[in-house]
Amino acid sequence: MTAIDDTVGPRVREPLSTASAGTGPGGRTGRVHRRGPLRRLRSLPLYLAGAAVFLFSVFPVYWMLITAFKPVGEIFTRDQSILPKAPTLAHFDRVLNGQLIPGVNFWQFLANSLFVTVSAVAMGAFLSLLAAVAVARFRFRLRTAFILLLMVIQMVPMEAMIISIFINFRHLSDLGGVQLLGNLSGLLIVYTAVSLPITIMMLRGFVAAVPKELEEAAAIDGAGPWTVFWRILMPLVAPGLVAASIFAFITAWNEFIVALTFLGRSTDDYTLPLTLSYYFGRFGTEWGPIMAASTLLTIPVMIFFLFVQRRMVSGLTMGAVKG
Amino acid sequence: MASTVEPTSASGARPGSAPSAESASPRRRPPTPYLLILPALILLSIVLLWPIVQMVWYSLTSFTTRNLLPNQPGPSWNDFAHYRQLLTDPVFWTILRNTVVVCVLMVGITMVLGTLVGLLLHKLPKWFSGFVALGMMLAWATPALSASLVFRWLFLPERGLVNVMLDRMPDWLVGGGWLEYNWFLEPGSLFSILITVIVWQSFPFVAVSVLAGLKSIPHELYEAARMDGAGAWKAFWNVTFPMLRPLFALLLVLQIIWDLRVFTQLYVLANSFQNKDVYLLSYYIYQQGFSASPANYGMGSAIAVVMTVMILAVTAYYLRIMIRQGETR
Known part of the structure; x- marks a missing residue:
């Protein structure tokens, strides 16, 4: 067995403990x-x-x-x-x-960042869960194609696509009559989409690990598909959902290039990384405030990181995105 | 993936060979999985898939900000002019070469350092390796933007800690004039700092992955190697490396893909688009699309296509690993 072999879903949640148990006394000698x-x-x-x-x-x-x-x-x-x-x-x-950018203070930027990341993660988690159930529980004609599509999409870097994504969203704004650039809505849509491939791939292992017999037993007892989903599947998949969501949160929280292109000069809607970069551009010599703001940007990531650090390895070796 | 629904074979997804699991309940068989993936598929298609197609089309057209105006014609076919221009443009070739060289250095140093640290953590007693790993987590978790700013501050002329320390060291050892030295002007020194930031953030992931891999290798193999008179060096190449080859292949592919696309760190370290000598591909794309005046979307897309082709070549290898691992089943 290889290290990658045990990277799928719940089995790897604690690769360290299983490994040391396997080595047992031999490893200790x-x-x-x-x-x-x-x-x-x-x-x-x-x-x-x-x-x-x-x-x-x-x-x-x-x-x-x-x-x-x-x-x-x-x-x-x-x-x-x-x-x-x-x-x-x-x-x-x-x-x-104080005002990091004239007229706007830190709390506004924090609210922007929290709004866009939390909403994107929640929507992404919901859509991913549906897709993960499809991939783990059903065999259908386009299944392999869908999985390959996810793997390829998460590899094509945002840095390469940034021009066409920007123009695409301009066109979408014109089509729908809703302005998606220069405010948080476009960013929200992109972050949701970006979180999907990795979240689906992570959740898929968790869904597959839920014994089918459990669902069947509930169905025999008269539970409908919705009840089975909420009462049987959800509680068992929840740990995976939390891990995948934290992962998506960190990625969206750190995201820079899309925010930079989409928000342009709408400083009121800046996310924290963009605010920090803007401040550095204008007051490049004020290292005290720059480092204080960097610290504030880092703290939430550090806290979440401690929660998922063990799953981070398995999640990433499965193929992932780096901020 | 032992617990997935009976994967009959690699081609198990074909309709004819569909296993019986859900034919037991024909009621929910036909459209359910499609309905479940539909929302995700629609979103992915609109936001990420369609722009890839558009990117290829734009790269073949004359397309500047002018063509985005309402009463102007859209982008028009220009007979591969961007690609012909790129082929003969020394600036582009320099940037491409720099991107490859910097990426190879980042990946190489990250892999070697990460592997060495993984081996080290494996040898250290648990309390101490846990302590070191915790420190590494801090480096790993620091957002790219914060990390780049700290390194810019560390290497700042006049007041940066590194400059101050180098200045205090004896001149016969490190040379003089370090205090005022500006690391961010020349490609050589700027790329060194860029590589340092990337390695600093990436090696913990490699080290922790290698550590997890090492713990899965049976100890008996090393005992056998020792009986055969193999030292640490030989034991690594004859036992550890072959056992972890799939892991190394995967880590290598991921690092290449991640390091080819580096943008945020360079954006902070270079801090302007003035000096084309310090561009990397992703930086060049952004500059063409959003900093050049007028913005040249066509040329930016052509460079993006070059970068995507490079990444997809590496991704093909990644997919081969994933398919062999049975991840697509």
């Missing part, structure tokens, strides 16, 4: 040998290497955080210190209560 003081000394380079990797990973995040707390005097200097001498909340205050 290697470590028992190392118990002696001499062995421990020999493994010192390994610890040092581990510490180096840790520092390399953490340092830029630390530097972002620490700059956000440094007073201006400690930023505009050649004597960059590793710790802030007089930590201050001034930059956060400036970001949260």
